[in-house]
Amino acid sequence: MDHTALELIELGAVFFTLGLLGRLAGRIGLSPIPLYLLGGLFFGTGGVIPLSGIEGFTTLAGEVGVVLLLLLLGLEYSATELVTGLKRSWTAGLLDIVLNAAPGVAVALLLGWGPVGALVMGGVTYISSSGIIAKVLSDLGRLGNRETPVVLSILVFEDLVMAVYLPILTAVLIGVSLVGGLTAVGVSVAVLAVVLLVALRYGRFVSALVDSPDREVFLLKVLGLALLVAGFASAMQVSAAVGAFLLGIAISGSTAENATKLLEPLRDLFAAVFFVVFGLNTDPATIPPVLAWAIVLALSTTLTKLGTGWWAARRAGIGPLGQARAGAALVARGEFSIVIAGLAVGNAAVDEQLAALATTYVLLMAVIGPVAARMVEPTARWVRSKRPSAAPAPSAGN
Amino acid sequence: MKAVNVEVTPLPGIGVRKDFALRNGRRIGVVTHRDGKIELIISKSDDPDACLAEIPLTTEEAGALANLLGAPQLVAQLTEEHRDLPGIHTRQIPVGTPFDGRTLGDTALRTRTGVSVVAVMRAGQVHPSPTPDFTLTAGDLMVTVGTSEGLDNAVKILKRG
Numbered sequence: 001m002d003h004t005a006l007e008l009i010e011l012g013a014v015f016f017t018l019g020l021l022g023r024l025a026g027r028i029g030l031s032p033i034p035l036y037l038l039g040g041l042f043f044g045t046g047g048v049i050p051l052s053g054i055e056g057f058t059t060l061a062g063e064v065g066v067v068l069l070l071l072l073l074g075l076e077y078s079a080t081e082l083v084t085g086l087k088r089s090w091t092a093g094l095l096d097i098v099l100n101a102a103p104g105v106a107v108a109l110l111l112g113w114g115p116v117g118a119l120v121m122g123g124v125t126y127i128s129s130s131g132i133i134a135k136v137l138s139d140l141g142r143l144g145n146r147e148t149p150v151v152l153s154i155l156v157f158e159d160l161v162m163a164v165y166l167p168i169l170t171a172v173l174i175g176v177s178l179v180g181g182l183t184a185v186g187v188s189v190a191v192l193a194v195v196l197l198v199a200l201r202y203g204r205f206v207s208a209l210v211d212s213p214d215r216e217v218f219l220l221k222v223l224g225l226a227l228l229v230a231g232f233a234s235a236m237q238v239s240a241a242v243g244a245f246l247l248g249i250a251i252s253g254s255t256a257e258n259a260t261k262l263l264e265p266l267r268d269l270f271a272a273v274f275f276v277v278f279g280l281n282t283d284p285a286t287i288p289p290v291l292a293w294a295i296v297l298a299l300s301t302t303l304t305k306l307g308t309g310w311w312a313a314r315r316a317g318i319g320p321l322g323q324a325r326a327g328a329a330l331v332a333r334g335e336f337s338i339v340i341a342g343l344a345v346g347n348a349a350v351d352e353q354l355a356a357l358a359t360t361y362v363l364l365m366a367v368i369g370p371v372a373a374r375m376v377e378p379t380a381r382w383v384r385s386k387r388p389s390a391a392p393a394p395s396a397g398n
Numbered sequence: 399m400k401a402v403n404v405e406v407t408p409l410p411g412i413g414v415r416k417d418f419a420l421r422n423g424r425r426i427g428v429v430t431h432r433d434g435k436i437e438l439i440i441s442k443s444d445d446p447d448a449c450l451a452e453i454p455l456t457t458e459e460a461g462a463l464a465n466l467l468g469a470p471q472l473v474a475q476l477t478e479e480h481r482d483l484p485g486i487h488t489r490q491i492p493v494g495t496p497f498d499g500r501t502l503g504d505t506a507l508r509t510r511t512g513v514s515v516v517a518v519m520r521a522g523q524v525h526p527s528p529t530p531d532f533t534l535t536a537g538d539l540m541v542t543v544g545t546s547e548g549l550d551n552a553v554k555i556l557k558r559g
Binding site: 153 | 408409410415432445446451452
C-alpha cells in the first residue's frame with residue numbers, strides 16, 4: 001500500500017475510534033478525556049495496535065491542541081472577570097495551591113524524582129479541570145446556585161496561576177539556574193500584568209486586529225495570530241501555551257465570543273489528538289508499578305479539593321450542603337494536568353514513570369470528579385439525616 | 399409597592415446571574431449566558447443555596463413568560479380605571495399566527511368589533527397606544543378595552559385571522 005494511503009487510513013481509524021469513545025462518554029455522562037487517553041494507550045507504544053508513520057502529524061497537531069486549549073481558556077474570561085476573580089478569591093486560591101500541590105510534591109519526592117519532578121507533579125495535582133467542571137455544573141443545573149460563583153472564581157484564580165506557573169516550569173525544564181528561574185518568574189508576572197492592563201484598557205484594538213465579518217478570514221486570522229504568538233513565546237522560552245492564553249485574554253467582547261464559537265470544534269479535534277498522543281507515548285506496561293501511588297494521590301487530592309471548596313464556600317456564607325457541593329465540584333482534574341505533564345515528558349530531568357503516573361491520575365480524577373459532584377448532595381443529606389442534632393437544618397427563610 | 403432588590407452576580411466564563419429573594423425567603427431569577435441563552439432559576443425551599451430547577455428558555459419563551467407576568471398588572475390597573483363605566487371590560491388577548499408579521503391595521507379590530515387596543519405587551523415591554531402601522535408578532539399580548547361581546551369577537555379574530 002502507498003505510504004500516504006496507509007497514513008490516511010491510520011488517522012481515519014484513530015479519529016473514528018475517538019468519535020465512538022466520545023459518544024460512549026456522552027452516554028454514561030463522563031468527560032471524554034479519560035477515554036481519549038485510554039484510546040492513546042490502546043494504539044500506542046506497547047499498546048494493542050501500534051501505529052506508525054503518523055507521528056509527525058499527530059505530534060504537531062497535539063501541540064496545536066495545547067495552544068487552542070489555552071487560547072480558548074483565555075477567551076473564556078474577560079480581563080475584568082480575571083481581575084475581580086483575583087481580588088475576590090486570592091485567599092481561597094492560595095489555600096488551593098498549598099493543599100492541592102502538596103500531595104503531588106510529596107509523592108514525587110517520595111519516589112525520588114527530585115525538585116523538578118515535584119514541581120511537575122504539584123502542578124498536575126493542583127489544577128482543576130475548568131472544562132469538566134463547567135460542564136458538570138451546567139448538566140446538574142447548578143449554575144444558579146449560590147456556591148457556583150465561589151467555585152468559578154477559584155477556577156479563574158487557578159488559570160491565572162497557570163499563566164505564571166507554565167513559564168516557570170518551562171524555564172526549569174530547560175535547566176536554567178536559580179537566577180534564570182527567578183528571571184522567568186519576574187518576566188512572566190510582568191508580562192501577565194501588562195497583558196491584563198492592555199486588555200482592560202485597549203482590548204478593543206487587539207480585537208479589531210483579528211475581527212472580520214467574514215468567518216473564513218476571521219478563523220484564519222485568529223488561528224494564525226495564536227500560532228504566531230505561541231511560536232514566538234516558545235522561541236523566547238516562555239511556553240507556547242502561555243502566549244496563547246495571554247492572547248485569549250487580550251481579545252475581548254463580541255470578538256471573543258465569535259472566536260470561541262469558531263474555534264471550539266477545532267479545539268475539540270486538536271485537543272483530542274493531544275490526549276491521544278500523550279496516551280500513545282505512554283507505555284501501558286509502565287502503569288501497574290505506579291498504580292498504587294496514583295490511587296493514593298487520587299484519594300488525597302479528592303479530600304484536599306473538598307476541603308478547599310468547603311472552606312471557600314463557608315467564607316462566602318454558604319450553607320453546609322452548598323459547602324459540600326462546592327468542594328465536590330472542584331475535584332475533577334483533566335486537560336491542564338495533562339498539558340503540564342506533556343511539557344515535562346521526554347525531558348531528561350524528569351523520571352520516565354511520571355507520564356504513567358500523570359495519565360493514571362487523570363484517568364482516575366476525570367472519572368471521580370463528575371461522580372463526586374453528583375454523589376455529594378445525596379451523601380451529605382444522608383449523613384445529616386443520621387446526625388440531626390449535630391447540624392441543624394437550614395431554615396427556609398434564609 | 400415594596401421595591402425588589404435584584405442582585406447581579408457575575409459567573410466568570412458563563413454569564414450573569416440576576417436574582418432576588420421572595421417574601422418567603424426563596425430566590426427567583428435568571429441566569430443569562432454569554433451567548434444570550436436564558437435560564438429561569440428557582441431556589442429550593444429547604445436549601446436556599448441550591449436550585450430546584452433551571453429551566454432553559456428561548457428568547458421568545460422568555461418574552462411570552464414576561465408578558466404573562468406583566469400583563470395582569472396592567473389589566474388590573476385599567477379595570478380599576480374603568481370601574482365606573484358599566485359594560486366596559488379590559489382583557490388581554492394573545493395574537494395568533496395569522497397576524498404574525500402583519501400590522502395592527504390589518505386586523506381591523508376597531509371596525510369589526512368596536513374594541514380599542516390600549517397597549518401591546520411584547521417580551522415584558524409595554525408598547526402603549528399602538529398606531530395602525532404597528533407590526534405584530536405571534537405571542538404578543540394585546541391589552542384591549544371594549545364590550546364583552548366585542549372582546550369575544552376580537553379573541554376569535556386574533557386567533558383565526
